[in-house]
Amino acid sequence: MKYRPERTEYPCKAYKYSGYIDDVYAGYVIGFERHSDTFDIRRSELEPDFRGKKSVRAFSEMMKVIQGDYDNIVSRIDNRDNGEIKIVLSAGFHIIGTVVLNGEIYVELLKTKEDK
Numbered sequence: 001m002k003y004r005p006e007r008t009e010y011p012c013k014a015y016k017y018s019g020y021i022d023d024v025y026a027g028y029v030i031g032f033e034r035h036s037d038t039f040d041i042r043r044s045e046l047e048p049d050f051r052g053k054k055s056v057r058a059f060s061e062m063m064k065v066i067q068g069d070y071d072n073i074v075s076r077i078d079n080r081d082n083g084e085i086k087i088v089l090s091a092g093f094h095i096i097g098t099v100v101l102n103g104e105i106y107v108e109l110l111k112t113k114e115d116k
Contacts, residue, residue, distance in 0.1 A: 006018040006019075006020070007065075007069075012032060013032055013033035014030070014031070014032040014033075015030070015031060015032065015033070015039075016028055016029070016030045017029045017030075017062055017065060017066055019058060019061060019062045019065070021050065021058060021061070024049070025047060026046060026047055026049075026050045026058045026061075026062075027044065027045050027046035027047050027050060027058060027059075027062070028044065028045060029041055029043075029044040029062050029066065030042055030043045030044070031043075033070070034074065037070055037071040037072055038070060038071070038072040038073070038074060039066050039069070039070040039072070039073050039074070040074045040075075041073065041074065041075040041076075044059070044062070044075075046058050046059065055087050056087055056090045056091065059087050059088070059090075059091050060090070060091040060092070063091050063092070063111060067111070067113055071112060071113045072110060072111070072112050072113070073093075073110070073111045074108065074109070074110055075088055075093065075108070075109045075110075075111075076099060076101070076106040076107070076108050076109075077106060077107050077109065078104060078105075078106060078107075079098065079105045079106060079107050085107055085109075088109050089109070091111065092111050092115040093109040093110060093111040093115070094109060094110055094111070094115065095107055095108070095109055096108050096109065096110045
């Protein structure tokens with residue numbers, strides 16, 4: 001599989017990373033630059049053809065590209081979304097805590113450049 005990213009810049013240092021595998025659109029990650037070395041994921045979605053067994057690979061490829069720009073990547077996932085938490089953990093993230101936002105509990109995860 002050949003992975004090709006595209007990065008779109010928005011105001012307030014927000015970015016969208018779009019991924020293509022073998023020239024087929026695989027999905028996107030949207031977030032913002034929290035610090036010059038940290039990217040904060042706010043939303044990600046994979047196309048139906050890249051879900052299931054292919055989801056870890058597709059998401060991991062997107063994270064490799066983002067880590068080319070940032071040392072740290074932070075993500076928050078609803079604590080009830082076990083499937084998404086497993087994908088993010090498989091991509092090399094570590095759970096660093098929980099946070100309550102608008103009455104909902106989220107698991108906070110971190111991936112650093114040293115994490116494989």
